[in-house]
Amino acid sequence: MKQPRPKPEKIRCDACPVLCYIADGRSGACDRYANHQGELVRLDALTIIETTDAKVVPFLAENPHPQDWDGNIVQQSRPFVTAVGAGTTYPDYKPAPFIVSQQIDDVDMVTVVTEGIFSYCGVKVKIDTDRHIGHERDVVRVDGEPIGHVMTSEYGSKMLSLGGVEHLTGGTKKEGRVTCDALLRLCNRDAVDMMVGEGEDATSVVVQAGKPPIINGVEERLMRVGCGSAAIGMFAKQWFEHVDEVVVVDDHITGVLSEHQAGKMLDVPPTGIRVKGRRSTPGRYFQVAEPGTGWGGTDIQDPLVILDAFKPEIAWPGLHLLMISTTGEQYAYYELDAELTPQTADIPPALKASAERVSENCEPSVCSVLFMGGAGGSLRAGVTENPVRLTKSVKEALTYVSCGGAQAYVWPGGGITVMVDVLDMPTNSFGYVPTPALVAPIEFTMRVQDYGTLGGYVDEISPVEDVISEQARRVDQIEGQPDPMARSNYRWKSGGSA
Numbered sequence: 001m002k003q004p005r006p007k008p009e010k011i012r013c014d015a016c017p018v019l020c021y022i023a024d025g026r027s028g029a030c031d032r033y034a035n036h037q038g039e040l041v042r043l044d045a046l047t048i049i050e051t052t053d054a055k056v057v058p059f060l061a062e063n064p065h066p067q068d069w070d071g072n073i074v075q076q077s078r079p080f081v082t083a084v085g086a087g088t089t090y091p092d093y094k095p096a097p098f099i100v101s102q103q104i105d106d107v108d109m110v111t112v113v114t115e116g117i118f119s120y121c122g123v124k125v126k127i128d129t130d131r132h133i134g135h136e137r138d139v140v141r142v143d144g145e146p147i148g149h150v151m152t153s154e155y156g157s158k159m160l161s162l163g164g165v166e167h168l169t170g171g172t173k174k175e176g177r178v179t180c181d182a183l184l185r186l187c188n189r190d191a192v193d194m195m196v197g198e199g200e201d202a203t204s205v206v207v208q209a210g211k212p213p214i215i216n217g218v219e220e221r222l223m224r225v226g227c228g229s230a231a232i233g234m235f236a237k238q239w240f241e242h243v244d245e246v247v248v249v250d251d252h253i254t255g256v257l258s259e260h261q262a263g264k265m266l267d268v269p270p271t272g273i274r275v276k277g278r279r280s281t282p283g284r285y286f287q288v289a290e291p292g293t294g295w296g297g298t299d300i301q302d303p304l305v306i307l308d309a310f311k312p313e314i315a316w317p318g319l320h321l322l323m324i325s326t327t328g329e330q331y332a333y334y335e336l337d338a339e340l341t342p343q344t345a346d347i348p349p350a351l352k353a354s355a356e357r358v359s360e361n362c363e364p365s366v367c368s369v370l371f372m373g374g375a376g377g378s379l380r381a382g383v384t385e386n387p388v389r390l391t392k393s394v395k396e397a398l399t400y401v402s403c404g405g406a407q408a409y410v411w412p413g414g415g416i417t418v419m420v421d422v423l424d425m426p427t428n429s430f431g432y433v434p435t436p437a438l439v440a441p442i443e444f445t446m447r448v449q450d451y452g453t454l455g456g457y458v459d460e461i462s463p464v465e466d467v468i469s470e471q472a473r474r475v476d477q478i479e480g481q482p483d484p485m486a487r488s489n490y491r492w493k494s495g496g497s498a
Ligand code: SF4
Pocket: 013, 014, 015, 016, 017, 018, 019, 020, 027, 028, 029, 030, 031, 032, 033, 433, 434
């Protein structure tokens, strides 16, 4: 009798260009694939999103009491097969790992699911703080390796651009490895310790998606209420009857009540105040100090240093002055003495309450991490034999792009360049391969008829019931996220021909 051939000791994984040879019971270099008794298996379970009214729940592994799921998907809320745990199409000549159909409101829909290997990817980080963390174009380092740079600040927030092909592939091997590891941790919601800038001026920043930044060891609490000028506008009415002058100290635009348009409208008389820096328009001053981690994102701890002597022909002894930062966390109250020099005084309750009102109107400071990647390359071949048709279908709103079920913003122009908030995605959505590159889930959803038109692998379509197994991880849809299969996502939503 013919004996079965012994299984080879090691098997080759071809899910990325590294082509690991994996011994039985071991996993490959990325810990995503393993050899289980001669069979190559994806170690993370396929993740299914179930559309419910509930808020997000953790994965089964994290939740000792997961929602019951009886396996009857017809009776259940609508399942959406994400690419988390799906596997890749690499080397891209073959169809995507899962091409799944289901009927939604009498429309046959299909979702093409794959984990993309992204060499062209990075994250954009928004850090809600006024504190100076670095100048535009300053280099951001992790473990001494450059992984990105400081971008243009946005309103009340500092911005970082991290990763990208220049750091993943364009530097040393270590730079690529450290960059990939930092991106992976940021995208999987872990904290990353980074240094911004050089030498003694460098700032330490700990970034974690959804958490406050930690800047030079101090956890940030509040995002500013607005710039100094905006704060004057917002609170002028609460100040003008209680104090003669207010200065809102801000690294960008310091506001002065008596000169500001809001003060003029309220008939606040001139006070003879003189503010250092560059006067932009009435009551709005730029560059009153250097950027730093002091009042209003400046380097000052004593607000009086931004003032010159009061004009003696206008100011008067007994004039009251409130100086406050853009978060209301710092404030000081002064009275001019006979020499018109500000002297610290006890702040009246109404003004103290107004400072607390400024703080109350500040939002909590958090870090936001948005994954950005280019899906307009070879992974399209796992969707269709005619890749450009997929790009066109996305542009024509016939195909909806999601990442781990989360709505992806698709940039205008060429390619399929997507951006998505990692907090909208299931936890641990991301992996890596040592090439180095990030592995991120991506799904393309469309009508079956549109899939046929763009040259899709219609013979590979499986009904959703055949794809979902008991081993799948199930999560509820994240609150506020659209259902990828809802007709409102598509150009044909009103029922007309597309
Ligand atoms: S690194 Fe991972 S995906 Fe790449 S070949 Fe090895 S096991 Fe497979």
